[in-house]
Amino acid sequence: MTLFQTLKNESVHITKNRFKVVALLLFFGATLYSVWQGYLIYKYRAEQILLVQKSARESQQEVLGWFKNGKSGPEERPWIDVKNPFWAMWYGSHYVIYENHPLMILSPGQVSDIGIYKKVSVWSTPFDQDLIPELSNAEFQVSGFFDFSFVWLFLLPLLLIILMYNIQSFEKDAGLLLLVNIQAGKTNSWWLKRVLVIGITLSLWLIVVVIVPRILIGKSFLFNKEWIGYLFFSMIYLWGWLGLYTLILSRNSSQVSQAIQMITIWIFLVLVIPASVQQWIQMRNPASLMTEWQEVEEKRDSIYATSYDTAKVKLLAEFKDLSTTKFGLLDSISDPMKKGAAYRTLYKMYIDSSSEVFLQSIERKNQAFESFAFINPVMWFQNKLNHLSNSDLSAIIEIRRRIRSKSNSINKRLIFDEWNEVVVDSIQFKKYLEL
Amino acid sequence: MKALLQIFYNEWLGLYRNKVLIGSFLLLAFVLALTAWMGVKKQDQLTIQTHSASNYARSEWESIGPMNPHSAAHEGTYAYYSPGLMSSLDEGILSQVGRVLRLEGHVQNEMAYSARSQEAIYSRFGGLMPSLLLQWVVPLLLIFLSFRSIYQEKEQGRITLLLSQGLGIKQILVGKALAYFSIAIIALLSTVLIQFIFLEFSQSSDIARLVGFVISYILFYWLIVSLTIVLSTVLKNATGALSSMLAIWVLWMVLLPKWTASIASEKYPLPSRFEFKQAMKDDRSKGIDGHNPSKDRINKLRDSVLAKYGVSSDTALPINLDGIVMQADEEYGNLVWDKHIGGVFESFSLQKRLSQWTSILNPMHALKSASMSFAGTDMLHHIHFQKEAEEYRRSFIKKLNDEHAYGGSKTGDWSWQSTEEFFKNIDPFKYSTVEISKYKRYWQVDLLILLVWSASITVLMCLISKKHLI
Numbered sequence: 001m002t003l004f005q006t007l008k009n010e011s012v013h014i015t016k017n018r019f020k021v022v023a024l025l026l027f028f029g030a031t032l033y034s035v036w037q038g039y040l041i042y043k044y045r046a047e048q049i050l051l052v053q054k055s056a057r058e059s060q061q062e063v064l065g066w067f068k069n070g071k072s073g074p075e076e077r078p079w080i081d082v083k084n085p086f087w088a089m090w091y092g093s094h095y096v097i098y099e100n101h102p103l104m105i106l107s108p109g110q111v112s113d114i115g116i117y118k119k120v121s122v123w124s125t126p127f128d129q130d131l132i133p134e135l136s137n138a139e140f141q142v143s144g145f146f147d148f149s150f151v152w153l154f155l156l157p158l159l160l161i162i163l164m165y166n167i168q169s170f171e172k173d174a175g176l177l178l179l180v181n182i183q184a185g186k187t188n189s190w191w192l193k194r195v196l197v198i199g200i201t202l203s204l205w206l207i208v209v210v211i212v213p214r215i216l217i218g219k220s221f222l223f224n225k226e227w228i229g230y231l232f233f234s235m236i237y238l239w240g241w242l243g244l245y246t247l248i249l250s251r252n253s254s255q256v257s258q259a260i261q262m263i264t265i266w267i268f269l270v271l272v273i274p275a276s277v278q279q280w281i282q283m284r285n286p287a288s289l290m291t292e293w294q295e296v297e298e299k300r301d302s303i304y305a306t307s308y309d310t311a312k313v314k315l316l317a318e319f320k321d322l323s324t325t326k327f328g329l330l331d332s333i334s335d336p337m338k339k340g341a342a343y344r345t346l347y348k349m350y351i352d353s354s355s356e357v358f359l360q361s362i363e364r365k366n367q368a369f370e371s372f373a374f375i376n377p378v379m380w381f382q383n384k385l386n387h388l389s390n391s392d393l394s395a396i397i398e399i400r401r402r403i404r405s406k407s408n409s410i411n412k413r414l415i416f417d418e419w420n421e422v423v424v425d426s427i428q429f430k431k432y433l434e435l
Numbered sequence: 436m437k438a439l440l441q442i443f444y445n446e447w448l449g450l451y452r453n454k455v456l457i458g459s460f461l462l463l464a465f466v467l468a469l470t471a472w473m474g475v476k477k478q479d480q481l482t483i484q485t486h487s488a489s490n491y492a493r494s495e496w497e498s499i500g501p502m503n504p505h506s507a508a509h510e511g512t513y514a515y516y517s518p519g520l521m522s523s524l525d526e527g528i529l530s531q532v533g534r535v536l537r538l539e540g541h542v543q544n545e546m547a548y549s550a551r552s553q554e555a556i557y558s559r560f561g562g563l564m565p566s567l568l569l570q571w572v573v574p575l576l577l578i579f580l581s582f583r584s585i586y587q588e589k590e591q592g593r594i595t596l597l598l599s600q601g602l603g604i605k606q607i608l609v610g611k612a613l614a615y616f617s618i619a620i621i622a623l624l625s626t627v628l629i630q631f632i633f634l635e636f637s638q639s640s641d642i643a644r645l646v647g648f649v650i651s652y653i654l655f656y657w658l659i660v661s662l663t664i665v666l667s668t669v670l671k672n673a674t675g676a677l678s679s680m681l682a683i684w685v686l687w688m689v690l691l692p693k694w695t696a697s698i699a700s701e702k703y704p705l706p707s708r709f710e711f712k713q714a715m716k717d718d719r720s721k722g723i724d725g726h727n728p729s730k731d732r733i734n735k736l737r738d739s740v741l742a743k744y745g746v747s748s749d750t751a752l753p754i755n756l757d758g759i760v761m762q763a764d765e766e767y768g769n770l771v772w773d774k775h776i777g778g779v780f781e782s783f784s785l786q787k788r789l790s791q792w793t794s795i796l797n798p799m800h801a802l803k804s805a806s807m808s809f810a811g812t813d814m815l816h817h818i819h820f821q822k823e824a825e826e827y828r829r830s831f832i833k834k835l836n837d838e839h840a841y842g843g844s845k846t847g848d849w850s851w852q853s854t855e856e857f858f859k860n861i862d863p864f865k866y867s868t869v870e871i872s873k874y875k876r877y878w879q880v881d882l883l884i885l886l887v888w889s890a891s892i893t894v895l896m897c898l899i900s901k902k903h904l905i
Contacts, residue, residue, distance in 0.1 A: 019675045023682060051709050114552045132533070133708075135711060139813060140699070162681060260456065263576075267572050275562055275563035277558065288553060289534060291492070294491070
């Protein structure tokens with residue numbers, strides 16, 4: 001029997017079985033619905049990002065207006081003077097904003113577990129309490145979004161069970177295998193072709209679905225490496241499950257036995273193993289209550305209590321060029337603001353190095369997860385697809401690192417300008433905005 | 436009764452003879468034991484971690500030293516959420532939400548540092564908790580065990596044989612259903628029993644929660660088994676019964692909850708974080724009614740305090756006006772918070788109520804809701820903690836502001852310090868899980884829906900049997 005003939009026969013078989021038809025239609029509907037859901041999330045994030053950018057621009061324009069009109073700040077806060085580098089930077093409305101990737105429509109991932117934007121000042125740290133997610137009902141988020149990656153990674157194997165559990169076993173239970181042998185030649189090649197038909201149909205569907213985001217947002221990312229990678233890994237995943245179920249079919253058991261074996265594998269690969277890995281890792285490295293971070297923050301008092309001479313030595317060791325600034329040349333400083341700037345910078349340096357240690361510890365913890373990839377392939381694929389969509393844990397760590405980096409840039413610029421007694425004007429302020 | 440037991444016994448015997456099934460049972464037993472062990476360990480760990488963090492925060496507060504009370508309000512302290520023992524059965528929303536709440540002056544923070552923000556997605560359905568097995572695995576196993584049970588009898592013509600032996604149709608169906616149901620009950624009770632023994636449930640409130648938990652699962656398992664038996668009876672082939680049950684399972688477990696969430700979020704929308712912050716900021720600076728800016732409020736308060744003490748300037752006051760202003764601002768901030776976060780909490784409750792009523796179509800939702808509710812890990816319990824912590828924050832900051840105002844300093848004197856003793860005498864935050872009866876109007880709806888579903892399917896099973904089997 002040719003592949004075409006098998007394709008025809010299998011199509012007839014599926015279309016004659018209304019339950020398989022309903023299952024297929026439900027699955028196709030679910031994939032399209034999931035892409036639409038992903039698009040709504042993408043659109044919402046994009047709108048929020050635009051709102052934040054607009055608000056930042058308005059605040060910056062307001063400050064430029066103060067410079068233009070000779071004002072020093074808001075009327076109700078007379079102590080503020082934006083000609084002072086500290087206040088100019090404070091009112092700079094610096095933001096770190098997550099970059100929305102188009103593939104996020106297919107895998108919104110876990111970026112929503114923290115805020116997708118943050119206003120950054122000299123005092124900001126990657127672990128600030130205001131880096132929290134959008135308001136949402138956590139009960140609705142227990143198993144994440146209903147996105148395409150969910151449908152493909154978790155529901156696809158169930159669809160395959162419905163389509164495949166009675167391949168060959170039905171004929172065996174009904175005593176028709178001999179008849180098949182006569183009509184189709186070798187039984188093995190007959191049922192393998194049937195599996196192939198299912199694989200080809202679903203592969204074509206995958207290609208169609210993965211193109212939809214491009215149509216929705218009208219951007220060309222069709223042939224970039226992330227898209228090809230996404231398609232490639234989704235395809236591998238499909239054929240991986242087909243291969244696994246084919247192994248079960250090759251044992252030539254009864255329908256019930258095949259169905260039970262298939263669902264047992266699904267239960268283990270999708271539910272039990274990932275859940276065991278999570279429980280195991282969480283027991284070894286429980287989610288932090290961040291008391292260690294409190295210890296870091298509480299170091300502030302001891303830093304501010306060090307003598308100015310010691311503080312200056314440490315400061316100059318980090319920023320050598322500070323010695324050439326106006327206050328760097330002086331042996332002692334009487335101005336409490338300038339002195340405070342030195343201690344603030346030292347404290348920031350300490351916070352900075354500590355935050356990197358924390359970020360690295362999160363990375364290390366998740367390297368442990370990588371080592372489970374061999375026995376936890378489903379979640380490996382999940383994180384791989386999220387990674388290609390820039391919505392995995394590394395995207396969260398990246399946001400935290402960008403907050404750290406921006407706050408450091410502000411800090412470095414501030415200490416130099418404060419110690420050089422720079423008087424900020426609109427040109428200088430615009431330079432601050434570029435940080 | 437004897438005939439019923441005979442059917443029950445025969446069904447068990449059939450299961451026992453199937454090597455694949457025995458293998459699956461053994462695997463399930465192993466996983467259940469592993470789950471129970473991990474649940475107990477994790478609960479112990481959670482308790483130790485929370486106690487240790489709370490002790491650390493308290494020791495930091497007590498060693499704050501002499502300090503200006505307003506600076507101490509900025510230093511603040513922390514509250515850590517520790518769910519009750521029942522969370523070892525169902526972790527509910529715990530991974531999604533943070534367990535750390537910073538309590539300080541001027542601002543009401545939200546709970547931060549969720550587990551999900553610190554880890555890659557290890558599992559889409561949470562850790563290996565009993566709820567994962569009891570909600571996902573056991574129903575699936577029941578479906579796969581029973582989807583051919585009646586069809587097989589019809590196919591092999593054994594139904595007529597059983598009837599000729601004097602057995603009633605209802606007895607055959609109920610006997611088979613009871614056999615599969617008993618497997619689920621063994622899995623449920625053994626899991627709960629292990630938790631019960633190792634976690635030392637002793638308080639009556641915990642036991643009441645445990646009983647509610649078990650009842651909700653018992654109702655659901657009976658529903659699943661009887662529904663599969665009904666489909667196996669009604670449909671012409673086994674594929675139909677399996678596909679239908681799997682479709683129903685996917686619909687109940689995955690699709691309907693997501694659609695419900697969409698409908699509830701649309702009907703009772705939440706503001707975006709940006710809008711929320713902006714509205715809070717505006718209300719605080721311009722006044723809740725938009726006509727009472729903070730500057731006017733402060734001037735009015737200042738005038739009334741000066742009049743009360745019969746003086747004409749701040750410096751002539753025998754007390755510290757700054758502390759009074761801070762407390763007034765704090766109280767105004769509380770009103771703003773109550774208005775906005777109160778609105779958000781109200782929306783959460785309305786969303787929950789709406790999604791609960793959709794359980795009329797989706798009993799799985801009722802089970803999940805009841806399970807989280809009895810485990811104390813649903814949104815309502817989480818909100819309760821936040822409200823308690825906020826109550827504490829208000830009294831905590833008021834004590835500091837009162838000390839600032841009436842403790843002996845004068846207006847504008849920011850160098851004045853309170854003694855360490857004063858700070859030590861402020862009580863720490865203590866929290867214990869709320870009584871389950873507080874949310875009975877929610878879980879009663881869940882149990883009622885499960886009961887109605889189970890009873891209806893049982894009646895259906897009895898009604899349809901004759902028509903389809905003879």
